[in-house]
Amino acid sequence: MSDYNKQKIVSSVPQKGFFGHPRGLLTLFFTEFWERFSYYGMRAILVFYMYYEVTRGGLGLPEHTALAIMSIYGSLVYMSGIIGGWLADRVFGTSRAVFYGGILIMFGHLALAVPGSVAMFFVSMVLIVLGTGLLKPNVSSIVGEMYAEEDNRRDAGFSIFYMGINLGGFLAPLIVGTVGERYNFHWGFALAAVGMFLGLVVFVATRRPNLGLAGTIVPNPLRPSEKKQVLTRIILGAAIIAILAAISIRAGILTFDTFIRLVGILGILIPIAYFVVMYRSPKTTGIERSRVVAYIPLFIASVMFWAIEEQGSTILANYADKRTQLDFAGLHISPAWFQSLNPLFIIVLAPVFAWLWIKMGAREPSIPVKFSLALLFAGVSFLVILLPAYFGGSDRLVNPLWLVLSYLLVVIGELCLSPVGLSATTKLAPAAFLAQTMSLWFLSNAAAQAINAQIVKFYTPDNEMAYFGTIGVAALVLGAVLFMLSPSIQRFMKGVR
Structure with a gap:
């Protein structure tokens, strides 16, 4: 997108109207609030829905299978952001991507609301994966478009x-989780669909007066001659994949285990391909290439962090x-309620961190240092959770305050990484x-959950000390390495701090 178009967008957005910020932030705040309410509400009960017995309203899947599906589900949700980002950049812009994505997500939750159907469960997975891929990275991109580059x-x-993301994430497990576990899982999924519907209403009703041109300009549009060729390739590719999948499933080649391994490989290869394409593109300037290089260690750190944080919905x-x-x-206590701890702590602590960064001024840590601190706290959050087994053994129920402490520590790390990473x-x-x-940023989460799908099968109550200890120490080591490399990374960022 040209500098002229960037300034044109900024000028079209009312720059005051929401806590001293552009008025469009109000639209995006509540759109994302309801989208996250729907997603985290669904996620709070999905793993229990999968492994609870049919007599308890679940699907009766084995626990390890359910945990792996949750990780694969999360990986594909964020991996699909590649498709959403490409379509926004080349075809219809970020605003339309958000709208189309919201519709797919709503219908995906409605599919989950159909009782006792494994087929509808997998239909919902496809719809929510594609819908979130369209909505999630692009709504964040629109936030960035509303501010001039020098706007502090x-x-x-x-x-x-x-904060909007986490308000939705806090309320969802309490409301959807309670309804789903105490009454009926499908009523819970229906509530998630209602949440996404409300998000669509907010977005459609307020985007024109509040967002101006933000999200409407396609930064790198396909030429008319390219559109037909691209559409043909997409249809042909989808048909080939469908045929190969059908043949492989029938022949017993494509099993659930091989699918997990395939997603794990894609979770690593796709980010590598993206970095190579961006770095080598003739549309990338010399300064931008240096910044792409600086982004690589931040991406790796993000993968490690999310590999720990995302186990909040699985392990x-x-x-x-x-x-x-x-x-x-x-x-x-409903077990789903623990998933409200993460957003609750973020709601409480996010203003503190925002104040802290401003208060520190020129002494504020650099982006790489903040990422290294995130890994430190994430690693300690897993080391804390192994202490109950060390002191009391793996055959006794654990005081819930240990879980509360673990969630608190990982949230402190998240506040050093997630909003900072979005902005960076x-x-x-x-x-x-x-x-x-922005899709690549969310792909770090996809890679993390693809890795998690490989390792959750190793977790048992008997080996939980080794499980939590190994992952926690790995995060500490990577955090220390990143801290030592932070001055070099900062130089490659070419003035971005």
């Missing part, structure tokens, strides 16, 4: 936007259900790859 409100704006969800005292202080991505992205670089 940008980081604070992303922190406010991140730690199972830990809450099977290993934790759920009757505590006179209250019966918009700064370091080559202009011709703006939405696709």
Whole structure:
């Protein structure tokens, strides 16, 4: 996108109207609030829905299978951001991508609301994966478009936007989780669909007056002669994949285990391909190439961090259900409620961190240092959770406060990495790859969950000390390496701080 178009977009957006930020932040805040309510509400009960017995309203799948599916599901959700980012950059812009994605997500949750159907479960997976890939990276890109490059409100704006994400994430497990577990899973999924519908209403009703041209300009559009060729390739590629999948499944080649391995390989290869394409593109300037190089270690650190954080909906969800005292202080705790801890702590601590970064001024840590701190806290969060087994053994139920402490520590790390990473991505992205670089940022989460799908099968209550300890120490080591390399990384960022 040209500098002229960037300035044209900024000028079209009312620059005051939401806590001193562009008015469009109001639209995107509540759109993302409801989208995250729907997604995290679904996710809070999905793993239990998969492995609970049919008599309890579940699908009756083996626990390890359910945990692996959750990781693969999460990986594909973020991996599909590549498609959403490319379509936004080359075909119809970020605003339309958000709208189309919201519709697919809503219908995906409606498919889950159909009782007792494994087929509808997999239909919902496809719809939600594609829908989130369209919506998630592009709504974040629109936030960045509303601010001029030199606007010092940008980081604070992303922190406010991140607050909307976590308000939705906090309420969803409490509401959807309670309805799903105590009454009926399918009523819970229906509530998630209602949440996405409300997000669409907010977006459609307010985008024109609040967002101006943000999200409407295609930064690197296909030429008319290219469109037909690309469409033909997409249809042909989808047909070939469908035929090969059908033949492989029938021949017993494509099993669930081989599919997990395939997603794991793609989770590593696709980011590598993206970095190569962006670096070698003639549309990438010399300064932008240097920034792409600086982005690589940040991406690797993000993969390590999310590999720990995303186990909150898999291993730690199972830990809450099977290993934790759920009757505590006179209250019966739903295991889904623990997934509200992460967004709750973010809501409480995000303003503190936003104030802290501003207060520190020129002494504020650089982006690489913040990422290394994130890995430190993530690693300690896993080392903490192994202590109950060390002191009390693996055959006793654990005080829920240990889980609370683990979630608190990983949230401190998340606040050093996630909003900072969103903002850094918009700064370091080559202009011709703006939405696709945001997709690449979310692809770090996809890679993390693809890796998790390979390793969750090694977790058992008997080896939980080795499991949590190995992953926690690995995060600490990588954090130390990143800290030592941070001055070199900062030089490659060419003025971005």
